[in-house]
Amino acid sequence: MIMRQLLLTFFLLLAPRSFAFVAPPASSSAYAASSAYKRAPALALSGDISLVDQLTDPLLLQHMATGGALAFAGDVIAQSLLSESEEKSIPPKDWDVIRTNAFVVFGAMYTGGAQHFIFNYLNNSFDEPLARLAMAQFFFIPFCYYPTFLFMTPLLRAGWEHGFGSEEAKVRQNQLFSEVATKIPPTLLRNWCFWLPVQYVQFNFIPAELNVTFTAAFGVIWNAILSWSTAAGKPVAAEKEA
Secondary structure: OHHHHHHHHHHHHHHHHHOOOOOOOOHHHHHHHOOOOOOOOOOOOOOOOHHHHHHHOOOHHHHHHHHHHHHHHHHHHHHHOOOOOOOOOOOOOOOOOHHHHHHHHHHHHHHHHHHHHHHHHHHHHHHOOHHHHHHHHHHHHHHHHHHHHHHHHEEEHHHHHOOOOOHHHHHHHHHHHHHHHHHHHHHHHHHHHHHHHHHHHHHHHHHHHHHHHHHHHHHHHHHHHHEEEEEEEOOHHHHOOO
């Protein structure tokens, strides 16, 4: 109980005021009202909440902004750690801005945007915390998260470097795709080592309305691990450090 109270206190302090979270009173009626977030529709195409309203939800937009900001911080930290420049700095002297921009877009679209609906779906559909954990880590991560990452980041990086649709961009995209794809299996193992215990705590002890905030607190570390372990052009260094 003490550990749970400490965790809840920490993340309540961490959550921005705009999340407008109010701890539910102890009464059963108030508890039922507080469960409304958990039982909210998960990107429903019909119902009381329209698709447009869901996609323009200020909380969703805030999550996307948070995901992009965390991806930015994580990749800058990763590049700073891997920099070959003699003068160490953040950002590094040899900062690959295009790579960071690709991570920012991915972070905003998937980490902040898609997970806003994924956590909602998991909380809607599964009462058992272990079932949510299993679905998150053994379905959404290998079959949604990494395929999206594998497609999006090489496409954006190659397009911004050489112009979308050009032959040079296609060659560069295939090169980046091959380099990143070879690192997905070991990165997936790192993912499970890192996120299984984190999300075990999330789904067991953290209120549904704070799920995204909780993962955001650990997102900077993971985004640094992800961008570091999939850093194109440095496969040997990355594997030595793993």
